[in-house]
Ligand SMILES: Nc1ncnc2c1ncn2[C@@H]1O[C@H](COP(=O)(O)OP(=O)(O)OP(=O)(O)O)[C@@H](O)[C@H]1O
């Protein structure tokens with residue numbers, strides 16, 4: 024009897040259970056994979072930073088991940104119990120004891136949870152290798168991945184499975200109990216329509232003022248007006264959260280009510296039924312639609328911000344590390360010796376003479392070292408190293424300044440004004456930030472000057488930069504590298520300021536003497552830029568892996584919540600669709616109702632989510648719009664496409680289940 | 687509308703515990719006939735009506751309406767036929783509880799894209815006729831069983847269907863409402879030559895028909911034709927019921 028009831032409930036809601044179990048086991052699979060990667064020996068040996076930090080980061084993310092999964096399970100697991108309200112109440116009327124019914128709810132949950140965990144762990148076993156390889160590929164590490172599931176991981180998974188199953192089953196038992204205790208007053212005490220209408224109007228006002236504020240935020244972030252930006256962001260937070268909810272709560276139902284009372288529209292065909300039907304379903308799902316809208320926009324915002332963050336870090340690194348290996352006059356001798364010893368295959372090598380003197384920059388007259396390159400030497404450098412700088416002609420100056428990354432410049436007409444000791448003042452609007460030998464090789468400004476100017480310039484300090492590209496790495500041994508490392512910050516310049524720029528002195532410094540009244544700028548005398556770059560590649564690859572995993576899981580979670588809401592119709596809703604068919608509404612018209620409902624439930628959240636996610640564009644308003652708009656649109660489109668696929672699948676499943684009931 | 691049912695059969699359920707709801711039924715209903723279908727519970731009356739009204743497909747046999755084989759039509763054409771030519775009063779009413787009483791009643795007209803004016807007109811006429819004028823704004827969930835049945839009847843009749851299927855249409859009605867409804871059915875049967883098929887347990891209700899067939903265990907067992915005198919017909923029906931078993935032996939509305 025007992026088992027029969029449970030079996031029947033599984034059978035009746037098999038589609039919904041299947042979706043829930045698949046979504047859960049996908050999440051559990053991802054979690055298990057993350058957890059098992061933490062102590063994977065190949066990752067430890069292949070990636071130097073894995074044991075140091077990345078494994079703990081992975082562990083942290085997996086904890087965060089399983090927390091989100093638990094929230095999902097706790098929330099969605101209740102759908103099934105709620106769905107059976109009618110049955111449970113009938114059992115009670117038949118004289119089944121309350122305890123028995125609670126136990127039925129408990130067992131159902133236990134079974135579903137255990138199946139999800141089982142499938143999830145199987146997924147993890149099957150796909151661990153794939154995800155491990157993907158991770159290594161994204162991190163740019165060229166070692167094979169080794170499948171490994173330690174007993175430690177297994178026992179951890181088993182314990183989490185056990186405890187979470189018990190907790191969720193008890194939670195659902197409480198749900199059953201609460202449901203049985205509820206008095207039969209099922210008359211939906213809907214608030215009066217004008218309360219809804221008022222709420223709806225307020226919601227629309229809030230939401231659209233949110234959009235207006237986003238536009239204002241653009242300007243404030245562009246002008247670096249931080250206090251205003253923070254106020255606006257907090258307003259946006261409230262306006263979007265509350266506005267969207269009120270809109271769903273008030274405006275959409277009121278809108279449907281109006282349609283339903285407009286006889287011209289309502290009295291034609293199936294509309295007379297569908298508006299009311301949509302309204303009832305909508306009102307029941309308001310909080311879910313809201314939840315999905317907000318989470319979707321959060322996902323869009325996070326994805327975009329991650330992408331832009333990654334991109335700016337990456338750009339900075341390519342600015343800082345254009346060569347594979349660089350040196351200056353202090354380190355060139357040993358390096359050349361090592362390269363020869365190791366038979367390193369040099370493909371290209373470069374050498375540039377520079378002159379350094381004191382300069383004064385900008386409105387705050389900051390005194391800095393200024394390193395000059397002649398125009399013709401600049402032209403000889405590899406094009407890829409300087410491609411991001413503005414083009415100059417032979418009579419123009421180019422100022423390279425770290426603070427002036429071109430993508431941060433709000434308007435390009437900015438002019439750099441640089442006073443140079445004992446030379447003509449420089450005014451130019453050619454400002455770049457791609458330092459040809461990488462930004463770590465020298466401090467202060469770098470200025471590309473016309474040849475004549477350069478020749479005339481009397482330097483305080485001279486230097487020469489060297490840069491190499493290799494066929495297969497610089498082949499420095501660990502020992503050589505250690506030796507070089509000792510020399511890394513051993514020389515530089517110091518500036519002794521005076522009232523007048525002409526009296527300010529800049530001298531070579533090899534001891535880091537910090538004599539009072541002087542400022543010391545130490546250079547890194549060489550740089551294995553290739554190595555640094557590959558570390559950035561590793562970290563960003565890891566980041567992409569985690570972000571992709573989270574966002575795909577989030578998408579699946581959101582999609583499945585919506586799908587389940589659409590699938591779970593209560594008895595009266597089923598009966599109504601059936602009745603329509605009986606009195607002559609064709610199946611294709613009912614299909615149309617199902618289709619419309621799916622479209623509404625999927626399209627409404629995504630539209631508002633995309634509108635909200637436009638905040639991202641304001642947040643990064645200091646980048647030029649044109650470069651950012653395209654990736655932003657692509658991210659949105661990608662999200663919408665995946666979301667749309669889920670919507671389409673939902674429609675198919677939903678129609679399938681309706682069709683089954685009709686025949 | 688002339689209806690010819692040829693050798694239909696219908697089973698429910700799987701092979702071993704299958705229910706032979708209809709074993710073999712052949713039947714002919716003339717245009718404008720008022721046919722009663724009687725029989726004990728579970729005899730297959732509702733199933734027969736459902737098959738004729740294309741709500742269910744028979745396992746075997748044909749249903750010809752005006753020479754068209756309904757079982758050969760696609761779902762879509764069947765729905766169209768149901769919507770345009772047929773009216774239904776179901777045993778379980780089948781009202782839509784999302785809609786209020788008025789919307790339920792006008793649903794068939796709205797589905798046919800009738801004009802607003804015509805809808806309102808027919809609605810007024812129908813509610814007045816069936817004495818349910820006060821109900822229009824009510825929620826169907828809150829109605830009494832009898833009220834539901836009358837509303838279901840109003841919905842079936844508002845479109846002036848060519849064939850009316852009535853499954854136990856008076857089961858929950860008080861005798862006055864039942865009489866009003868039955869008289870109206872007889873009226874449209876006379877005036878508009880509406881073909882009516884009505885399943886019932888109630889001999890008094892059946893006595894309005896021009897012919898009554900008796901179904902038992904999925905086959906037609908007997909048939910009684912109205913001799914023109916309702917009281918006599920009523921007697922004949924009662925007698926037939928006694929021989930078959932099932933149905934009401936002590937009819938409350940015998941005084942009619
Ligand atoms: N959907 C169904 N699935 C399985 N069996 C069914 C189904 N519908 C009807 N039956 C069975 O078919 C037989 C005939 O049912 P039907 O509803 O036609 O009887 P009926 O003559 O209308 O009875 P009543 O007088 O109680 O309305 C019954 O034994 C019933 O249990």
Ligand SMILES: [Mg+2]
Pocket residue numbers: 731732733777853
């Ligand atoms: Mg019946």
